[in-house]
Amino acid sequence: MNKIVLGNLLHRPLRTLIGIFAVAVEVVMILSIVGIFIGQVEHSREETSGIGADLIVRPSSSSFISGMAGAPVPAKISQVLAKLPHVAVATPVIQDFSLGSSPEIIWGIDYDTFNALKPFVFAAGGPFQGPNDLIVDDVFAHTDKGYQVGETIQVKNHPFRICGIVEHGRGGRKFLPIHTLGTLLGNPDNASQFYIRSDNVANQEKIRQEILDTPGLSQYRVQTLAEVLSQMTPEHLPGFNPALRSVIGIAVIVGFIVVFQTMYTAVMERTREIGILKSLGASRAYIANVVLREAALISVLGIILGIGLTYVLKIGLSYKFPTLPFPVSLVWRANAAGIAFAGAILGALYPALKAARKDPIDALAYE
Structure with a gap:
């Protein structure tokens, strides 16, 4: 047969x-x-896990998808969050989804507080020295073009100098000063969301309640890292x-x-x-x-x-x-x-x- x-x-x-x-x-x-x-x-799950945060605070209407567009809330809220009991570090972040030569998420960070969550490990270069500096991770730097510290690349149709190359796994591949990215988006003093590191992971629920009890923050969405990661699944992707x-x-x-x-x-x-x-x-x-x-x-x-x-x-x-x-x-x-x-x-x-x-x-x- x-x-x-x-x-x-x-x-x-x-x-x-x-x-x-x-x-x-x-x-x-x-x-x-x-x-x-x-x-x-x-990839989003792995990158988010490596940021070093215990909680994420977002506007009530946002999700891990919509949080990647624009900067709708004042960045100075991070200063209020940082003063709460049991909060060790609070940092504002802008995540902007960009469709350039390839789809990517550009991060705007306050270097000092973001680095305090979990220090960057530099393979070359160092922190921002000016508003037009850019930090990239080693995956992006080691593409076929082989980017080096000191080179100038285009981000959102603007030139930026690579000031540092860091190990991957910190949320994104390209990092700009938060004020610079906010200015490009038309909201220089705003943020997309806030990352918090607690003084003790056992105090996460206390921090959540403290945030919700703070005047003006009761409508914000406060999630632990575990809760955010549990939503980063195909079933929760629209x-x-x-x-x-x-x-x-x-x-x-x-x-x-x-x-x-x-x-x-x-x-x-x-x-x-x-x-x-x-x-x-x-x-x-x-x-x-x-x-x-x-x-x-x-x-x-x-x-x-x-x-x-x-x-x-x-x-x-x-x-x-x-x-x-x-x-x-x-x-x-x-x-x-x-x-x-x-x-x-x-x-x-x-x-x-x-x-x-x-x-x-x-x-x-x-x-």
């Missing part, structure tokens, strides 16, 4: 390659959108699951239709062959099994090709956008393979049943 299956596929190589490529496209679509979306979320389901649905439809067309055409072309097999005693199960095995082999080859093309895509994106996280996890490789395989088998099911039901006399008489 395996010889028959292989011979049938090699007899029409172009049609077989189209089926394999369709399954491969299905796998690439699934893995690419999952990799990019989940990569962004996981539109993630619908987008993922839509892409998977489109991918399955593409794979289903192409495999269905491939196997249906193959069955119609091999009507006399099916008649000969049946006249020699082949059962309906045997005929259906041949068709389904062909679809399964096309699916397996397409899955292998799709995973390989995904890694090619990952390499290409890494070259074009070096700071873009794009994980291809084992779990999602298995999920994509299972989805593609199931879609291919379903696409071949009707042609297989049609082949199995053919009358041997009519099949032999078919021209």
